[in-house]
Amino acid sequence: MNKILSTPTVLSSLSEWLHYIERLSCMPIDLSLDRIRKIAVDLDLIHPAAYVILVGGTNGKGTTCRVLETILLNNNNTVGLYTSPHLLSYNERVRICGKEVSDSTHITAMSVIEDARNQIALTYFEFITLSALYMFKQEKLDLIILEVGLGGRLDATNIVDPDISVITNIAIDHTEFLGTSRDMIAKEKSGICRPDKPVVIGESCFPIIISEMVKYYEAVLFARGRDWDFHVYGNKWMWWSRFSYNSMLYDDLPLPLIPLENAATALSVLCWLPFLVAKTAICHGLRVANLPGRFQIITHSPLVILDVGHNPHAANYLAKRLAGILLERTGSVRIVIGMLKTKDIQGTICCLNHLINVWYCSNLDTSLSASSEELSACLLSSNVHRFSNVLEAWNKAMSDASVDDCVIVFGSFHAVSPIMRKIINSY
Secondary structure, eight states: OOSSSSSOOOOOOOOOHHHHHTTSOOOOOOOOOHHHHHHHHHHHSOOOSSSSSEEEESSHHHHHHHHHHHHHHHOOOOOOEEEOOSSOOGGGGETTTEEEOOHHHHHHHHHHHHHTTOOOOHHHHHOOOOOHHHHHHHHOOEEEEEEOOSSHHHHSGGGGSEEEEOOOOOOOOOHHHHOSHHHHHHHGGGOOOOOOEEEOOOOOOOOOHHHHHHHHTOOEEEEEETTTEEEEEEEEEEEEEOOTTTTEEEEEOOOOOOOOOHHHEEEEEEHSSSSOOOOOHHHHHHHOOOOOOOOOEEEEETTEEEOOSHHHHHHHHHHHHHHHHHHHHOOOEEEEEOOOTSSHHHHHHTTTTTTTEEEEEOOOSTTTBHHHHHHHHOOSOOOEEEEHHHHHHHHHHHHHOOOOOOEESOOOOHHHHHHHHHHHOOO
């Protein structure tokens, strides 16, 4: 397949490179690390920074990564961050010292990977992961934070040698690749553990198999509810650790903009770092760290919320946040929803059925989209509208909404991205 593709050069645009990379492999996902590891070894990318944090889990990976990045940058550390997917621009995926990397830097890195792969087939995610690691390596950073793309054991990011691994939580998602039970998924996600290195677990009710896998990998378990925990009091909260040789306490912390569980998980990472993190840096990070599209409030009259949640675990979190907000509002709750057909549509919608007054079901601009008819078939409400694209759904929802209403865009990055782009272009 490579022979029929025209290879870009350093003079090509980033979009041309991305178009080329998307077509390198006939498989969008290929869960095997042998090919990518060989290239990473050749380019000395297995440990691309002085300290490496690898963040896995089902939900909350991106927000955990972002609060870590914000805190450490305020602590005057040099930090690289690799996340996925992006909402508006590919450049969102790689940040160095808090800034997105330029097109030219991406292109240079991609050219190096293309030369080094020597006809080895790489998937899109494998190629761009190597590209990100190469850019980090050139910068000689204090620390890099990598967000696992899918699963853990066989994810492209798992070629690195992390100093600390994180599993935010375990929920049912990507069942076609990871298994249909929490135990099966937990086993795959535990594959990011390393011998004698800490593994932070961000939920208290995690599957027992995680403990078994941590022992199997000879890693060091640092689990919420056993080794660390947090408590909210008034408009403050505290975090503490009970680990035998690593006891710590952070008190009088400001409530974060991101989910508290993810912020607490990030603090649990900090106590394993080989340098001190100032409490002023922690408090600043908690106050300002946020992530677009994660319960992002755009306006208040009407209340407009963008959320890329796409599974029952994420929908439950959205429902809890909404329940508190809706106590102070009298208007209708309207939701623009678009989901991938590979997701648990019924289970996700079930979490929201009791809160939503009007549904605007939409197709998404992807071959993996569930149809508006498939979405509406899962609804209890009779107040349902169907649309061929999310912009039409959004326009109708906003024209119907009064200033007291709440309008939510939910279900997928593919649902939120077009709306976010339209909002940005309107200013």
